[in-house]
Amino acid sequence: SEITNSTNLPQAIIIGVKKCGTRALLKFLSIHPAIAASSTEIHFFDSPKNFQLGLDWYRNQMPIVKNNQYLTIEKTPHYFIDRQTPARIFHLLPEVKLILILRDPIIRAISDYVQIKSRHEFYPTFDEFISMKNFTRWTPIKIGCYVIYLRRWLKYFPLERIHFVDGENLIQRPWQELEYVQQFLNISNHIQQEHFYFNSNKRGFPCVKQPNGCLGTSKGRQHPLISEKTREILKNLYSTCNQQFKQLAQINFSWL
Numbered sequence: 001s002e003i004t005n006s007t008n009l010p011q012a013i014i015i016g017v018k019k020c021g022t023r024a025l026l027k028f029l030s031i032h033p034a035i036a037a038s039s040t041e042i043h044f045f046d047s048p049k050n051f052q053l054g055l056d057w058y059r060n061q062m063p064i065v066k067n068n069q070y071l072t073i074e075k076t077p078h079y080f081i082d083r084q085t086p087a088r089i090f091h092l093l094p095e096v097k098l099i100l101i102l103r104d105p106i107i108r109a110i111s112d113y114v115q116i117k118s119r120h121e122f123y124p125t126f127d128e129f130i131s132m133k134n135f136t137r138w139t140p141i142k143i144g145c146y147v148i149y150l151r152r153w154l155k156y157f158p159l160e161r162i163h164f165v166d167g168e169n170l171i172q173r174p175w176q177e178l179e180y181v182q183q184f185l186n187i188s189n190h191i192q193q194e195h196f197y198f199n200s201n202k203r204g205f206p207c208v209k210q211p212n213g214c215l216g217t218s219k220g221r222q223h224p225l226i227s228e229k230t231r232e233i234l235k236n237l238y239s240t241c242n243q244q245f246k247q248l249a250q251i252n253f254s255w256l
């Protein structure tokens with residue numbers, strides 16, 4: 001059949017959350033023959049510079065769709081916390097489906113910290129950050145109160161339009177989370193357990209049985225141990241956020 005050579009606006013967007021497994025989710029979804037996934041983060045809705053280039057520019061950033069692919073997906077984790085993005089997506093892509101992957105906010109915060117630390121030679125320890133007076137205003141901590149950001153999205157989108165992925169379960173049983181996502185996207189249940197293996201060289205994270213099937217070296221980094229005191233402080237801090245999130249999103253992940 002004829003080879004098409006065009007790009008489409010996304011029908012689904014992974015809007016976040018940063019460090020919760022957004023790359024793994026997109027990589028795993030692209031196993032599906034119906035899905036064309038963008039290889040980079042586009043940052044269209046959250047960047048004034050890109051946004052003013054318009055929808056045609058955005059469409060041109062998308063992957064070229066092969067003839068059997070009809071579902072284009074991009075991921076930009078920063079969309080979730082950006083104030084302007086919900087309204088912008090609502091006005092420009094009113095029908096789009098939104099996917100939000102979440103992890104235990106304490107693990108997410110450590111992951112965020114490890115990424116920042118990897119760019120600095122001298123950097124305080126995670127425990128040192130948490131012992132600071134204003135630690136709740138530190139971005140790696142702030143982002144973990146997911147309910148604050150979800151409320152902004154729900155001003156524009158009904159709950160049914162957002163699918164929540166359990167990032168902890170994506171690591172343990174990726175095929176299960178992908179089954180739910182495929183249902184949400186209304187595509188066949190193509191992605192199965194036999195597409196994956198667990199890589200002991202990569203902290204046991206799942207990889208796809210294909211060349212370059214694991215994520216790159218910037219994913220699955222070693223995490224530092226944190227003190228019990230730090231853990232207690234964060235548990236207390238996030239317990240109300242998690243409770244409210246659970247109610248608002250109507251989900252029940254084991255770590256919430």
Ligand SMILES: Nc1ncnc2c1ncn2[C@@H]1O[C@H](COP(=O)(O)OS(=O)(=O)O)[C@@H](OP(=O)(O)O)[C@H]1O
Binds near residue numbers: 170205207218
């Ligand atoms: N299969 C697989 N392989 C490797 N890593 C995996 C996988 N599944 C989930 N994760 C977790 O994803 C974390 C990175 O999340 P993101 O891709 O959302 O990060 S980013 O926001 O795009 O920077 C990454 O964080 P770190 O562990 O801190 O590196 C992982 O914990």
